[in-house]
Amino acid sequence: MQDDNKNIEQMADQIQPSPTQPRQDVDHGKTVGKIMLLVVGMFCFAFALVPLYDVFCRITGINGKTNVEAAVYSAPEVDETRTITVDFITRTHSGMPWEFEAQTRKVDIHPGQMGEVTFYVRNPTGRDIIAQAVPSVTPGQASLYLNKTECFCFQHQPLKAGEEALMPMVFYIDPQLPENINFFTLQYTLYDITETAEDAVEVAMN
Amino acid sequence: MTSATDTTAHVDGEHHDDHHHIPKGLTRWLFTTNHKDIGTLYLWFAFIMFLVGGAMAMVIRAELFQPGLQIVEPNFFNQMTTVHGLIMVFGAVMPAFTGLANWLVPMMIGAPDMALPRMNNWSFWILPFAFLILLSSLFMEGGGPAFGWTFYAPLSTTYSGDSTALFVFSVHIMGISSIMGAINVIVTIFNMRAPGMTYMKMPLFVWTWLITAFLLIAVMPVLAAAVTMVLTDKFFGTSFFDAAGGGDPVLFQHIFWFFGHPEVYIMILPAFGIISQIVPTFSRKKLFGYASMVYATASIALLSFVVWAHHMFTTGMPVAAEMFFMIATMLISVPTGVKVFNWVATMWRGSLSFEIPMMFAIAFIVLFTIGGLSGLMLAITPVDFQYHDTYFVVAHFHYVLVTGAVFSIMAAVYYWLPKWTGKMFDITLAKWHFWCSLISVNVLFFPMHFVGLAGMPRRIPDYALQFADFNKWISVGGFAFGLSQLIFLALLIKACRHQGESVSDQVWDGAEGLEWEIPSPAPYHTFDTPPVVK
Numbered sequence: 001m002q003d004d005n006k007n008i009e010q011m012a013d014q015i016q017p018s019p020t021q022p023r024q025d026v027d028h029g030k031t032v033g034k035i036m037l038l039v040v041g042m043f044c045f046a047f048a049l050v051p052l053y054d055v056f057c058r059i060t061g062i063n064g065k066t067n068v069e070a071a072v073y074s075a076p077e078v079d080e081t082r083t084i085t086v087d088f089i090t091r092t093h094s095g096m097p098w099e100f101e102a103q104t105r106k107v108d109i110h111p112g113q114m115g116e117v118t119f120y121v122r123n124p125t126g127r128d129i130i131a132q133a134v135p136s137v138t139p140g141q142a143s144l145y146l147n148k149t150e151c152f153c154f155q156h157q158p159l160k161a162g163e164e165a166l167m168p169m170v171f172y173i174d175p176q177l178p179e180n181i182n183f184f185t186l187q188y189t190l191y192d193i194t195e196t197a198e199d200a201v202e203v204a205m206n
Numbered sequence: 207m208t209s210a211t212d213t214t215a216h217v218d219g220e221h222h223d224d225h226h227h228i229p230k231g232l233t234r235w236l237f238t239t240n241h242k243d244i245g246t247l248y249l250w251f252a253f254i255m256f257l258v259g260g261a262m263a264m265v266i267r268a269e270l271f272q273p274g275l276q277i278v279e280p281n282f283f284n285q286m287t288t289v290h291g292l293i294m295v296f297g298a299v300m301p302a303f304t305g306l307a308n309w310l311v312p313m314m315i316g317a318p319d320m321a322l323p324r325m326n327n328w329s330f331w332i333l334p335f336a337f338l339i340l341l342s343s344l345f346m347e348g349g350g351p352a353f354g355w356t357f358y359a360p361l362s363t364t365y366s367g368d369s370t371a372l373f374v375f376s377v378h379i380m381g382i383s384s385i386m387g388a389i390n391v392i393v394t395i396f397n398m399r400a401p402g403m404t405y406m407k408m409p410l411f412v413w414t415w416l417i418t419a420f421l422l423i424a425v426m427p428v429l430a431a432a433v434t435m436v437l438t439d440k441f442f443g444t445s446f447f448d449a450a451g452g453g454d455p456v457l458f459q460h461i462f463w464f465f466g467h468p469e470v471y472i473m474i475l476p477a478f479g480i481i482s483q484i485v486p487t488f489s490r491k492k493l494f495g496y497a498s499m500v501y502a503t504a505s506i507a508l509l510s511f512v513v514w515a516h517h518m519f520t521t522g523m524p525v526a527a528e529m530f531f532m533i534a535t536m537l538i539s540v541p542t543g544v545k546v547f548n549w550v551a552t553m554w555r556g557s558l559s560f561e562i563p564m565m566f567a568i569a570f571i572v573l574f575t576i577g578g579l580s581g582l583m584l585a586i587t588p589v590d591f592q593y594h595d596t597y598f599v600v601a602h603f604h605y606v607l608v609t610g611a612v613f614s615i616m617a618a619v620y621y622w623l624p625k626w627t628g629k630m631f632d633i634t635l636a637k638w639h640f641w642c643s644l645i646s647v648n649v650l651f652f653p654m655h656f657v658g659l660a661g662m663p664r665r666i667p668d669y670a671l672q673f674a675d676f677n678k679w680i681s682v683g684g685f686a687f688g689l690s691q692l693i694f695l696a697l698l699i700k701a702c703r704h705q706g707e708s709v710s711d712q713v714w715d716g717a718e719g720l721e722w723e724i725p726s727p728a729p730y731h732t733f734d735t736p737p738v739v740k
Contacts, residue, residue, distance in 0.1 A: 031393045032393060035392055036389075039423055042423070042424055042428055043431050046431030047431055050446060053454070053457050053460060057454075062524050063454060063456060093450070132451075139524075193451070
């Protein structure tokens with residue numbers, strides 16, 4: 001076999017300088033190792049996509065999610081030349097029995113001006129339920145300019161059986177809002193998270 | 207075949223101690239590390255899965271023969287569409303290509319076997335178990351997966367049955383099998399080419415498979431991650447895709463299609479390679495534009511990573527993103543067009559003859575192009591809003607996958623079968639198989655364009671009355687196409703029994719390449735001493 005290989009290499013050399021003579025005696029382990037790095041890397045990359053997607057959406061606003069933390073009102077100059085219409089839509093996720101509605105359906109507001117809307121919720125069932133409201137803005141780009149200084153959606157919303165509540169949301173629109181947006185919709189979806197959040201909110205309810 | 211060992215010197219007993227004899231019986235197939243045996247196993251497995259997945263398509267078409275619900279429950283219908291898709295993608299097309307790679311890559315580059323023969327055995331033998339798990343989930347209480355092969359969240363997380371766990375594990379096993387297969391192909395091509403076989407001398411089938419293997423390495427782990435997230439969302443309380451817990455269901459689609467789009471090229475690039483082998487043989491000319499074929503394949507592979515969101519236009523993306531994905535998608539038609547024109551240019555003024563592999567290859571070129579054109583239509587964002595989730599999409603991907611990938615696999619089998627068995631297959635049966643398949647496949651899939659444009663949604667067991675006539679024809683075409691494959695089965699059984707006329711080493715008189723220089727049938731061990739490529 002040794003001789004064979006030698007002969008072949010000689011033959012190959014005579015024919016042309018080939019970049020790749022090595023055959024089965026090559027260390028395949030090295031090549032496999034490199035490929036395995038790629039495999040593991042891509043597996044991790046897929047999980048890295050989860051936070052990357054969040055960051056990307058926060059920067060571009062493409063999925064219409066609003067900031068999950070309260071903004072501080074920086075008292076920008078109110079731009080009275082523009083009036084922005086904000087629509088409020090409420091819905092409950094399927095299987096969520098609460099009544100949930102916006103007391104103000106629509107607000108006309110100048111950029112920079114503070115606005116306040118209240119949402120009414122009632123738990124008509126005989127059991128305690130913890131809810132989570134998830135906001136979504138359409139068009140998504142507007143979410144970057146919607147600043148909420150106070151919102152019920154920042155916390156869980158626990159209601160005892162039969163209880164009702166008014167939940168406030170205070171906001172202002174960044175005067176930087178692009179010229180082409182004069183109207184946007186803020187939608188809240190209420191999810192029943194009693195099962196997953198029981199422990200966490202025990203404290204809050206007492 | 208046992209006596210047909212090749213002319214190489216086998217001096218030392220240290221390795222190749224099984225050189226003179228082929229092991230017999232079941233253990234030969236269970237323990238084999240021979241690339242040809244494993245190739246055969248893959249191909250038979252793929253064909254069986256093709257028939258199983260096809261049987262599910264027959265259930266779907268039987269239900270859709272008439273409007274109204276008559277044969278199966280809607281939930282079972284959903285399981286059929288789901289498992290049909292999974293089986294055809296992961297059980298039929300991908301293993302068939304891996305089988306062809308096993309048989310042909312070593313023979314084409316002058317290697318004695320795949321680089322990692324034991325892993326090769328593993329990568330095949332875990333596959334039957336993956337599909338056993340998937341298929342057995344259909345018999346569980348509540349049934350098997352019913353959320354479509356794309357397993358969108360929350361369908362697969364919130365609204366699925368307990369059998370989702372089985373689905374996830376079976377996809378994991380399929381993924382591991384594919385990754386091992388891809389590693390083997392890459393290492394073999396990198397390290398085991400015969401002296402003088404430079405990269406730009408490799409046959410195009412080898413080139414396309416090398417690029418496909420890299421796509422597999424890049425995206426199968428992403429699929430594994432996606433199913434893992436579905437698993438933990440469903441059973442362990444995570445919220446990757448659950449808005450209530452801070453996740454986002456649209457994120458699922460991004461991750462899935464980041465895998466999914468390169469996946470469709472995984473299923474078509476080897477087909478391009480096959481056609482690029484067959485067309486020159488029966489045109490008796492060199493392939494037109496070899497280098498441009500290689501670069502076109504590589505560009506398609508690269509572009510496939512930046513077009514995934516064209517599956518998601520209707521999720522509500524910013525206009526700029528829609529524009530980007532639309533244009534990137536349309537750009538893919540450039541390298542694909544290069545390929546189609548190269549094949550046509552190869553045939554141009556060639557000395558054509560129309561043997562069975564060539565007939566399948568020409569059918570591929572025409573019908574795949576139809577599928578490509580409807581793909582181009584789907585890429586246009588504004589019209590996609592109308593076509594999305596209709597039968598037009600079904601027509602599109604069946605043209606590229608059935609008359610594309612599957613026809614290319616059939617072409618490949620007919621082209622290399624005489625080399626594998628040493629006998630010419632039954633040409634009369636093959637002609638029947640070709641013409642029955644060609645006619646029925648168009649009766650089956652072409653009218654889907656019309657009902658799709660008219661608004662018939664996919665994956666629904668019932669439809670509005672105005673679609674009744676077309677659907678009847680579609681179903682008739684479907685049954686005919688299904689039955690036509692039994693002709694293929696009969697032909698393959700005959701071929702495996704080594705019936706038919708013996709063939710020469712070259713088999714086809716225009717065939718060129720290392721695999722045509724070894725004896726027919728291909729000896730159990732080939733190229734123990736590497737050939738020298740000039």
